[in-house]
Amino acid sequence: MNIYDIAKLAGVSIATVSRVVNDSPKVSDKTKEKVRKVMEDNHYTPNVFARGLGLNSMKTVGLVCPDVADNYMAKAVAYLEKNLRGYGYDCILYCSGYDEEDKRQAVELILKKRIDALVLVGSNYAGGSEEEASYIKEVASEIPVFMINGYIDGENIYCTLADDYQAVYDATEELIFAGKKRILFLSNSDSFSAMQKLKGYEDALKAHKMPIREELKFYTENSIHRTRDNLLLRRNLEFDSVIATEDGLAIGALKYAKARGISVPGEINVVGYNNSELSISCEPELTTVDARGEILCKTAIDSMMALLGGEEIEQKHMVKCHLVKRHTTDF
Amino acid sequence: MNIYDIAKLAGVSIATVSRVVNDSPKVSDKTKEKVRKVMEDNHYTPNVFARGLGLNSMKTVGLVCPDVADNYMAKAVAYLEKNLRGYGYDCILYCSGYDEEDKRQAVELILKKRIDALVLVGSNYAGGSEEEASYIKEVASEIPVFMINGYIDGENIYCTLADDYQAVYDATEELIFAGKKRILFLSNSDSFSAMQKLKGYEDALKAHKMPIREELKFYTENSIHRTRDNLLLRRNLEFDSVIATEDGLAIGALKYAKARGISVPGEINVVGYNNSELSISCEPELTTVDARGEILCKTAIDSMMALLGGEEIEQKHMVKCHLVKRHTTDF
Numbered sequence: 237m238n239i240y241d242i243a244k245l246a247g248v249s250i251a252t253v254s255r256v257v258n259d260s261p262k263v264s265d266k267t268k269e270k271v272r273k274v275m276e277d278n279h280y281t282p283n284v285f286a287r288g289l290g291l292n293s294m295k296t297v298g299l300v301c302p303d304v305a306d307n308y309m310a311k312a313v314a315y316l317e318k319n320l321r322g323y324g325y326d327c328i329l330y331c332s333g334y335d336e337e338d339k340r341q342a343v344e345l346i347l348k349k350r351i352d353a354l355v356l357v358g359s360n361y362a363g364g365s366e367e368e369a370s371y372i373k374e375v376a377s378e379i380p381v382f383m384i385n386g387y388i389d390g391e392n393i394y395c396t397l398a399d400d401y402q403a404v405y406d407a408t409e410e411l412i413f414a415g416k417k418r419i420l421f422l423s424n425s426d427s428f429s430a431m432q433k434l435k436g437y438e439d440a441l442k443a444h445k446m447p448i449r450e451e452l453k454f455y456t457e458n459s460i461h462r463t464r465d466n467l468l469l470r471r472n473l474e475f476d477s478v479i480a481t482e483d484g485l486a487i488g489a490l491k492y493a494k495a496r497g498i499s500v501p502g503e504i505n506v507v508g509y510n511n512s513e514l515s516i517s518c519e520p521e522l523t524t525v526d527a528r529g530e531i532l533c534k535t536a537i538d539s540m541m542a543l544l545g546g547e548e549i550e551q552k553h554m555v556k557c558h559l560v561k562r563h564t565t566d567f
Numbered sequence: 568m569n570i571y572d573i574a575k576l577a578g579v580s581i582a583t584v585s586r587v588v589n590d591s592p593k594v595s596d597k598t599k600e601k602v603r604k605v606m607e608d609n610h611y612t613p614n615v616f617a618r619g620l621g622l623n624s625m626k627t628v629g630l631v632c633p634d635v636a637d638n639y640m641a642k643a644v645a646y647l648e649k650n651l652r653g654y655g656y657d658c659i660l661y662c663s664g665y666d667e668e669d670k671r672q673a674v675e676l677i678l679k680k681r682i683d684a685l686v687l688v689g690s691n692y693a694g695g696s697e698e699e700a701s702y703i704k705e706v707a708s709e710i711p712v713f714m715i716n717g718y719i720d721g722e723n724i725y726c727t728l729a730d731d732y733q734a735v736y737d738a739t740e741e742l743i744f745a746g747k748k749r750i751l752f753l754s755n756s757d758s759f760s761a762m763q764k765l766k767g768y769e770d771a772l773k774a775h776k777m778p779i780r781e782e783l784k785f786y787t788e789n790s791i792h793r794t795r796d797n798l799l800l801r802r803n804l805e806f807d808s809v810i811a812t813e814d815g816l817a818i819g820a821l822k823y824a825k826a827r828g829i830s831v832p833g834e835i836n837v838v839g840y841n842n843s844e845l846s847i848s849c850e851p852e853l854t855t856v857d858a859r860g861e862i863l864c865k866t867a868i869d870s871m872m873a874l875l876g877g878e879e880i881e882q883k884h885m886v887k888c889h890l891v892k893r894h895t896t897d898f
Contacts, residue, residue, distance in 0.1 A: 299660075303645055307844075310641035314634055317662050326680065329630075329660045331648050349657065460847050487848050494850065513638075516791050517818050517848035519825065 240391050246274040251548040260546050294350040300330045301357035307512045312357045315533040340371045347375050355382045359429030362386035382536045386428050396535040396553040398527045400429050403557035404436030407507050411477045412444050414566045420475040422485045424458040430481050463488025483508040483515045506564040520563035528555050577605040582879040629677040631661045632688035638843045643688045646864040671702045686713045690760030693717035713867045717759050727866040727884040729858045731760050734888035735767030738838050742808045743775050745897045751806040753816045755789040761812050794819025814839040814846045837895040851894035859886050
């Protein structure tokens with residue numbers, strides 16, 4: 237018997253139950269009575285979840301990301317830590333690595349700490365199977381879980397997402413309008429976000445009645461030099477443009493072009509992803525998608541504070557990306 | 568009356584006092600008796616410091632850095648978190664910002680948490696005045712403080728440092744041997760590390776009887792485009808080579824050269840610092856100093872574990888840097 241069951245039995249929202257637990261003046265006496273009766277009848281004692289809603293709070297948030305040395309995650313963690321501290325919350329950080337078992341273990345370990353909420357940074361916590369999502373749902377039965385650019389449909393899981401699907405759809409379409417026929421999709425991941433990007437790529441091709449060629453979906457490591465070398469090993473692979481799921485991969489493509497004496501953007505257009513500092517380090521400077529990491533973090537914090545304050549919040553927020561046009565594309 | 572006073576009065580080391588507090592079998596009964604008598608005579612009750620040495624441990628380490636979105640710090644924090652967790656320690660992260668008052672406040676705030684040790688990441692905590700060091704010394708009177716690439720001479724403060732002085736001395740000398748006469752020192756900071764680098768630059772010039780020109784010490788922001796623009800604003804400034812205290816600044820110099828049609832390394836040699844991912848993103852790829860951040864973190868963790876285990880440790884570890892030669896220099 238948990239807070240969800242109580243909410244269902246009482247015919248009210250979870251937030252209302254939490255307000256009753258916290259004896260909020262926002263709830264009518266009649267509703268309070270009804271909810272309390274359901275709680276009593278079912279021997280429900282609010283504990284961990286109520287804690288997450290402000291009772292016995294340790295004013296501590298758990299942050300879990302695969303690798304804080306990654307550019308995107310580092311910026312997100314910096315933003316989250318700074319702004320949560322502004323609200324008086326401390327952050328415990330766990331870097332989980334990318335392996336499924338390690339991720340599960342990190343999330344389970346951090347739950348043993350007295351944290352008010354868990355934030356999962358990056359889309360690697362919702363890549364795969366239903367099974368993978370199950371341990372996150374378990375955590376969410378105790379404390380609220382906030383996902384930054386990941387999505388799991390479940391109670392007490394709140395997701396802020398960049399619209400990676402639309403961003404790649406739009407970029408692919410721009411390449412098609414620029415006359416490109418063979419667009420390479422360059423990826424290093426099967427994360428939730430990478431899957432959205434792939435779908436955007438494929439749907440844009442379909443919408444313009446262009447074939448989806450398996451050989452143009454190119455998987456590599458998130459390493460500039462390895463990406464270059466892997467492309468050089470496949471030098472018979474013809475393409476006139478590249479959409480990469482990370483700036484580092486796009487720069488690997490630039491290095492490949494340089495090694496082969498292919499001009500960019502003259503012969504090949506290249507689009508990166510994340511608008512990281514890497515994208516202004518290279519030559520030519522990279523056209524790239526700004527995935528709005530800071531806005532995602534801000535939205536998550538706003539939602540968390542509203543929830544911890546007893547308000548009802550949306551389960552899903554979608555944020556539009558923005559294409560930053562620099563010098564590796566014709567458009 | 569603190570543990571240092573007890574150690575002094577008893578004529579033993581701090582570590583010995585802590586071993587007595589922890590009733591370690593490594594200490595002879597005679598010494599135990601002597602130390603306990605001094606403690607009794609002086610009404611000394613071991614508390615916070617003893618906690619830091621394994622009693623009442625929360626198995627938690629505080630990590631403070633100015634900005635975890637910075638490449639160097641992100642890598643350090645990732646390494647520290649992962650490896651401290653390997654020893655069963657959780658990490659609380661505070662990003663302090665760069666302002667003196669904010670840094671002081673972050674350190675004071677994190678001390679209120681029950682942490683076993685404090686790690687200060689980056690050389691920004693020991694840049695300036697004696698006064699600045701005073702709040703760190705205060706913390707060190709309660710728990711051990713570990714500085715990653717910073718240095719303060721004080722009890723219970725343990726420092727692992729890259730030999731930035733020698734690294735810049737050597738790089739400057741290489742440029743001199745390559746016939747360079749006007750070497751630009753490009754910096755964005757007056758941190759402890761930046762001061763060591765400046766001294767290395769000046770001493771190498773002196774050793775080779777070359778003048779130290781004030782106009783060739785160029786201060787800018789840690790931004791690629793702003794560095795380029797600031798150099799363009801001073802286009803009458805003549806230089807034939809650059810040593811930068813950060814890779815981002817060095818890449819700003821590359822962008823400046825490109826904007827003016829100056830060839831690298833043909834007309835200008837450029838040396839960066841940190842061997843970050845930026846240094847392989849640019850063209851030509853950057854000759855840069857590997858400041859051995861991971862080794863510094865490893866050394867700090869090894870020292871911490873030894874100390875928390877009751878051993879005596881060195882107050883200062885110096886690690887040699889390594890010049891990574893790529894394509895922006897003649898050597």
